[in-house]
Amino acid sequence: MMYSLFLASVLPLLVAGKATIDSQIAALEASNSPILQYPTQLTQNLVPKAIHSHNDYWRDVPLLTAISLGVASVEADVWHMNGTLFIGHELAALTPNRTLDSVYIQPLLKILGEENPIDQFTVNSTTPNGVFDTASDVPLQLLVDVKTDGVEALPFILQAFEPLRQGGYLTTFANGTLTLSAVTVVGTGNSPLEQVKELSPRDYFFDAPLTQLTDPSLNTTWDPTLSPLASTDYGTAVGWSGIGNISAEQLANITQFVGDAHERGIKARFWDTPGWPIHARTAVWRVLLENGADWLNADDLEAAANF
Structure with a gap:
């Protein structure tokens, strides 16, 4: 035929x-x-890469630019004000039109709708496709960096994700089982740890403190059902500029913190890595990846995608 x-x-x-x-x-x-x-060709030929789009909302076209480069993790700074969740790095950057819903949730619904056509071939499908046509089982990680009071903001954030929840698109921990789906939402910034712990079912996770996974004072059992990701400030945790040789102590810090995360099944990310000079940035990226860091935190997405 x-x-x-x-x-x-x-x-x-x-x-x-x-x-x-x-x-x-x-x-x-x-x-x-x-x-x-064919129905799902929107993201054909895009290979997902373990790159995190730091401050993704700063892009000329948020979310879509990252996905077009295969970037599999994006970050949105969220400000809760009178029930609305605005997107921006600081107060002066906020506008009425740029919200969590308009910049991220509605575009994701559109993309996932195209990647999950309803027709004679998919009528019995139970697991939704993710945003990447070449690897439909790879979730897009969405970090929600809460800039205002986290306890007050959390109910509004959870409600904002209801359209994705209704579509079955959110990674969820329920009844002792972690089920991966098209989008894994991870709260960071002022996201409230104790309130996230109490969520049942849980489809909003917590960005764990990478340097404190072994700290008993936090009274938390860190694992992927609570924290699929653990992050820390690169400058504080490591400090190597990328120029000259990394010291044995600095290298040991990387391997220790990455090891602490991997022992718990958690992925490790170092943020605020050096961005310039370019050769120093590249050297830091290489050392991090060679020593097990799972996510390459990047502002220059094209450079990271071609790294």
Whole structure:
């Protein structure tokens, strides 16, 4: 059936010209043949990469630029004011139109709707596809960096994710089972740890303190059902500028903190890594990845994607 469709599309166009493979490709593309189109092609050929888009809302086009480069983690600073969740780095950067819903949730719903068509082929599907067509089982990690009071903001944040929740798109811990889905939401900044612990079911997780996973004073059992991610300030935890040789002590800090996370099944991220000079930034990225850091924290997404 499909081969017949192929012939019907191509043969009439080959009569007038030399039948080379390039001419067949050109003919098919010019014909807008339906065999070149498929429902989930929005993100075709995009390979997901373990890159975190730091301050993603600063991009000319938030979220979509990151996804277009295969970036699998994005970060949104969220300000709760009178029931609305605004997006921005500081008060002067906030606008009425840029909200958690408009900048992230609605675009994600649109993307995931395209990646999860409802038709005769998918009618019995139970596991939704993620945003990446090439790796539909890879969740997009969305960090919500709460800038205002976390206890007050949390109920509004949870409500904001209801459309994704209703679609079955959120990674969820319930009844002792962690079920990965298209989007894993991780609270950071002022996200309230004790309130996140109490969520049941839980589809809003907590960014654990990477340097304190072994600290008993926190009275917390860190594991992926609470914290799939643990992060820390690179400058405080490591401090190497990327120029010259990294010291044995600095390297030991990286391996210790990464090891603490991996022992608990948690992924490690170092934020605020050096951004300049470029060769120093590259050196830091290389050392972090070679020593087990799971997420490459980046502001220059194109450079990170080509690293």
